[in-house]
Amino acid sequence: MPSEAKQKMIQSRRRPLILVTNDDGITAPGIRALTKAMDALGDVVVVAPADEQSAVGHSITLDRPIRVKDYNFGGELSHVHALAITGTPCDCMKLALHELMHRKPDLAVSGINMGSNIAINVIYSGTISAATESSVNGIDSIAFSLDSKDPNADFIPAGNYAKIIAQKVLRSQLPTGVVLSANIPAIPEHEINGIQVTRQARSRWQEGFVGRTDPSNKQYYWYRGVLNILDDSPDTDNQSVEDGYVSVTPLQYDRTSYGCLDVLRTWRWADAKDQSFLK
């Protein structure tokens, strides 16, 4: 990392220090909108992937080195300290927190993702994984996603709601082990009905693959799928966004199914040793 950039990282201690990342890459419109929103709340450091990293989930880079480059958003954000790295959203958080920043941030935010991250999609989302990673590191963290895949989508209302939610978290502190995922409807700001606290909707991907043949006559597949929501309860992330609310879902990273521990303990595991099941 250039020492000049390292110098820049010495932050003032009076304003909140906010770390920003995403999974669409540092040049995406959503991270610009989020950076602008956070710039109004505190001192901002951006450490984001150089390239798009959608659907990378919680992957980390172990098999190749990670490089860091200065980045400048230009215009009204040219004062913001930004670094582009050759890695995943989780790499960004790890590298920022343990190598690039000179003190622990007060808040970490990820997004604003182009496309919602609701229901089962939570487990695939690089945006949410980045926020999870900083939460694991003891930092209050929020993932933001806009419910639109339109490259010309207006991120300004989402940025304004990101500011409101971030401000609330800076004031109130999140419970331990919990990260927030906010999904914002892609509608004009005056049509947004407010903020709702939700749970993940039950859903299932209707998977599909498109098989094609290359010029050498070898077959290959493209993944595609359609998300089916199996749950129309008004307290779900999906329904909330459909109803014109900003959905805020608390997510935990402890995946232990506590409710299931006792059930499994009643299973007589040793019995399985008898081979009668085998024909």
Next chain:
Amino acid sequence: MPSEAKQKMIQSRRRPLILVTNDDGITAPGIRALTKAMDALGDVVVVAPADEQSAVGHSITLDRPIRVKDYNFGGELSHVHALAITGTPCDCMKLALHELMHRKPDLAVSGINMGSNIAINVIYSGTISAATESSVNGIDSIAFSLDSKDPNADFIPAGNYAKIIAQKVLRSQLPTGVVLSANIPAIPEHEINGIQVTRQARSRWQEGFVGRTDPSNKQYYWYRGVLNILDDSPDTDNQSVEDGYVSVTPLQYDRTSYGCLDVLRTWRWADAKDQSFLK
């Protein structure tokens, strides 16, 4: 996919049909041991990454096509239908379930991973993500990991315990939304004390990066870190393995923090709209 291989996939319906994958790649010793163990229980189909995919988490491949190639384990496993794919463990499960297999398997297993997947490491593990993916698709699923990074580790005891656990699940059916993660100690089989149902230990990575300079005088980073266990309760995955037990942890993929919903609903979100927080 070659039509000959497709033909091979038409499975007998009398024995359980078991799908096998991993994240260390199809040539790793652990998947061979797991395939051998499952071959004693039913008809086995292996769909695994062509190359190592450790720490890829729940990533899926969207930006490039996926290719499928026949693979033969040789020797005593030369009759097993195996396919190597150019993708992640999650891709393997999606492609197997929705394109390559002609009926839904009765069980999906992933591993045997070289190295344990305990405590917070659950969120990074490709082995567990693969089993989670098949569980999301409604199939009873188990991830297996051996607590050793030794390339010459003995996978036979782990394979035998994989058989016991798989047999139990085939008989008993898992609760909805729950996948099992089994961690097996790397000790002689007669020293293993039995099977324990556990929860994830609280832990934290003590992160670190090694900064180096390349021949062009540019800096780059390698990730490294040390896992600190912050929890020595005997009901944890980590302690159980240390005590010589096979640890079986039920994991859920719904990440909603239900306990936190009510707390967050008491937050007065609208208040955050006032700008007094800004200096």
